[in-house]
Amino acid sequence: MMRRLFYFAGKGFRSVRDSPGISLLTAGTVGATLFVAGLYVMALQNLEGLALIWGRTATLTAYIDDAVPPEGREPLRARLEAFEQVEHAVLVSPIEALERFKARGASAAALVEGVSEEILPASIELQLEGGFADLTAVEKLALQTRELPGVTDVDYGQQELERLQTLLDLLRMGGLIAGILIAIATAFIVSNTIRLTVYARRDEIIILRLVGATNGFIRTPYLFEGLIWGLAGGGASALMMWLADVSLAPQISIAVANVVGGLNIHLFNLEVAGILVVAGVFLGVFGSGLAVGRFIDQETS
Amino acid sequence: MIQLFHVYKTFSGDQQALVDITMEIEKGEFVYLAGASGAGKSTLLKLMFCALRPTRGQLLVNGRNVARLGTKAIAYLRRNIGVVFQDFKLLPRLTVEENVAIAREITGAPRRDIRRQTYSILKEVGLAHKLHQLPPRLSGGEQQRVAIARALVNEPQILLADEPTGNLDEERSAEIMGLLEQANNRGTTVVVATHDRNLLESANRRVITLEDGRVAER
Numbered sequence: 001m002m003r004r005l006f007y008f009a010g011k012g013f014r015s016v017r018d019s020p021g022i023s024l025l026t027a028g029t030v031g032a033t034l035f036v037a038g039l040y041v042m043a044l045q046n047l048e049g050l051a052l053i054w055g056r057t058a059t060l061t062a063y064i065d066d067a068v069p070p071e072g073r074e075p076l077r078a079r080l081e082a083f084e085q086v087e088h089a090v091l092v093s094p095i096e097a098l099e100r101f102k103a104r105g106a107s108a109a110a111l112v113e114g115v116s117e118e119i120l121p122a123s124i125e126l127q128l129e130g131g132f133a134d135l136t137a138v139e140k141l142a143l144q145t146r147e148l149p150g151v152t153d154v155d156y157g158q159q160e161l162e163r164l165q166t167l168l169d170l171l172r173m174g175g176l177i178a179g180i181l182i183a184i185a186t187a188f189i190v191s192n193t194i195r196l197t198v199y200a201r202r203d204e205i206i207i208l209r210l211v212g213a214t215n216g217f218i219r220t221p222y223l224f225e226g227l228i229w230g231l232a233g234g235g236a237s238a239l240m241m242w243l244a245d246v247s248l249a250p251q252i253s254i255a256v257a258n259v260v261g262g263l264n265i266h267l268f269n270l271e272v273a274g275i276l277v278v279a280g281v282f283l284g285v286f287g288s289g290l291a292v293g294r295f296i297d298q299e300t301s
Numbered sequence: 302m303i304q305l306f307h308v309y310k311t312f313s314g315d316q317q318a319l320v321d322i323t324m325e326i327e328k329g330e331f332v333y334l335a336g337a338s339g340a341g342k343s344t345l346l347k348l349m350f351c352a353l354r355p356t357r358g359q360l361l362v363n364g365r366n367v368a369r370l371g372t373k374a375i376a377y378l379r380r381n382i383g384v385v386f387q388d389f390k391l392l393p394r395l396t397v398e399e400n401v402a403i404a405r406e407i408t409g410a411p412r413r414d415i416r417r418q419t420y421s422i423l424k425e426v427g428l429a430h431k432l433h434q435l436p437p438r439l440s441g442g443e444q445q446r447v448a449i450a451r452a453l454v455n456e457p458q459i460l461l462a463d464e465p466t467g468n469l470d471e472e473r474s475a476e477i478m479g480l481l482e483q484a485n486n487r488g489t490t491v492v493v494a495t496h497d498r499n500l501l502e503s504a505n506r507r508v509i510t511l512e513d514g515r516v517a518e519r
Contacts, residue, residue, distance in 0.1 A: 003411075004409060007406070018394065203390075203392065204392055206390075207390055207392060207403070208403065208407065209376070209379075210350075210352075210379065210384055210390070211379065211380070211403060211404040211407060211451065211455075212376050212377065212378075212379035212380035212381075212382075212404070212407055212408075212455075213376060213407040214372075214373055214376040214377075214407075215372060215373075215376075217407050
């Protein structure tokens, strides 16, 4: 069994060595298509990171009942800060609220000119751990906060948050659909490239059949060849991702820093690299098996 | 060894290549299939080594009905049938030794045995000194001898040859026919398809003549 396996592996290696042009073309096709797929995955991961940062900047605001005396506001803030999801809670007095309103611009300031300093209600702003990534958890917290005595209303930018959630869902769904499409396209391209290589060796296959080789004997060296092409292609795509991460990612991070501070763009991680290599091996072996199988079937029929 | 009962072979477009062929070739026999080009000789040989299936009728090789054999069984049957073609069908990128060894490798024989048997058969056909040559560097006669070595290395019970001397001069043809005779003397059943009248007249063997896909003379 092992002797047979070594024999097939040897034949696979020899075929790769004897056809460097075809091998380079096939591994290159696998590598290029996986590189595109890898870039898409990394782009999606970066966009999710971006959405997370946006989510972290959002706050949940609890408005305090006017009936609560100023000395009763701090215990309420402390109680809210004690909630599991809350990172910290900040008390905003009516005077601070008015100052913030005035700071919006001259027309806003003119609007509240001469009104009482306590025209706006006191409020507590809650920063959440992990941001607003989980809408259900935020809604639950809003409900808990609203039920507290002394809280009249809660505002957490429901509409904006829902839009953000929809965007994330779209990105994930789009990623899934695009991933499936890229996988199908890649398998198709790789299978056709490998068919070319199989076709180039049709004489060998015909002679092997003539002398009594079984389909398994004919197919197995091609599977090893596909494995080598897949490993090389997957490895090359991972290497290209790493090179892109080293050379392009820092520049992209700087370019987007003005729009989203704190977002570090990454175009490589070990998990994606591993997936690319495994996908390359799968594509190589599957594409090769499919191509040689089709050829054998044609010859048999 | 080979039995045909009312065998027909029709290709697409209702082109009848073989019509109602019934014949028997005994074990150890040396038989010529004669006839003009297009008479059906090659089609008949292809049926015998299962490259084609009969459209109608029964074909038994070594007692087995080839119409009922699956892909794997056909592969195993072919290991018992050596085939030689007019155009040699050698792999140009493999050496003489590798071209012959390929027929042994598929059987899973140990490497040492393969090398020994390959050398032995190449010595028999007079090419032991050209083990590492590539086929394109050999003459037509030498290439055909390599093809015969490949066909015989598994010691098959049947040897089929389709116009084996078609590309060779008289002297080389005689050498090739000598090798086929030797194989027959060792007990191999040999079937040679040819339209070479000189060959047929010089050999004192059974001749089956085909004409328009039918047996015209036995």
